[in-house]
Amino acid sequence: MNHDEAKTILMLYRPGTADADDPQIAGALALAKREPELARWLEEHSARQEALRSKFRQVTVPAGLKEQIISESAARVVTISRQRRNTVFAAVAAMASVVILLIVLSSSWIPHRQNDDNTMAIYQKQMVGIALRGYGMDLTTNDPAQIRAYLTQNKAPSDYSLPAALQKAAFTGCAVEGWQNVRVSMICFRTGRPLPPNQSSDLWLFVVDRGSLKGAPESNQPRFAAVKGLITAVWAQGDKVYLLGTEGDESAIRKFL
């Protein structure tokens, strides 16, 4: 092994980790002990690496993320149990029970998340993320009455009021999503634009109780914003907050308001 080969190998060396157990690295480290020039290079390289590693360590995890993961996954588990009741009911119900129990326990043992996590902006991105990344439709139907009944039955917001243009859009179904221990109604539509083969919807409405969102709009006038490649409109009416999203620009969404 010459110096250049040793340097190439030692570029991957992370002091203080199990990397030194790697035979190639162990050999290169042994060479560095014998060769002062290589040792100097290694010392400087290690210091540079440590500076970079410290930057990654400085990434801080938002408060409340763990509780949010648990609560939202619990909502999903409940949904799955409905969908697969006949086949996996016992297993899923047991898991849901455990998760719900943990939520109840965590509400008394773990300090509540900071209000900063409860922002409208994060809610908006989370819901748009659900629409973009693919989701399981709980109910597939073009009947608005069935959708409302399903959401009522599953204790999700169902006393919503839709803009006149949206009432005329083609409904495709709905799902119940979770947001920090509250249920969110997701109502799916089709705009009429051509869609990829595996996609049935391209317009999504999320409805949540206003009290669950810090910084929620108070006006019934829509506020537009591009979020993750979708154009969104947010407005409030009564005790509900509405978030509508689709692809395109503001004009693409205005026609449904």
Added chain:
Amino acid sequence: MADNVEFESLVARYYEPLYKFAFSLARDEPDACDLTQQTFCIWAAKGHQLRDVTKVKTWLFTTLHREFLGIRRKQTRFPQVELKEAAPELPAVSPAAISRLDTGQMLDALARMDDVYQAPVALFYLEDHSYNEIAEILKVPLGTVKSRLARGIGQLQQLLARDIAAGRNPQPPTL
């Protein structure tokens, strides 16, 4: 077997390293939260299919990485910059100069690297993973991981050296 892994303890054990990996890739807090959460949602739905409980960690990181790639493909909102071949010698960027950078600048440089190097380099610096684990997470052979790491580290340092020389400020994530 995976059914025996308690969900909450799984979350408690892995949500922080998963979030840090997600943040390294996405550079945006809500996106990173979303990726982390989605990873556990997929676990809740499909984790029971995993037979070898010792693979939970790599399964979670692999899933998060796939989700990130899927979202990025859909959104094409992470512009890529074509880079020349990494120089055989590392650029002369001092550890002190790196220390003066903030995390955002470092992640900005990571985001400008070739796609293929971003995830291995992030996993490398996060230090929770051996080379074998990184290979398993990314589903590539060990030798490929090592060569990608060597080239990726070179690219990162090259970019940082340019940024430091140019006095560049971190770029906000593109939404």
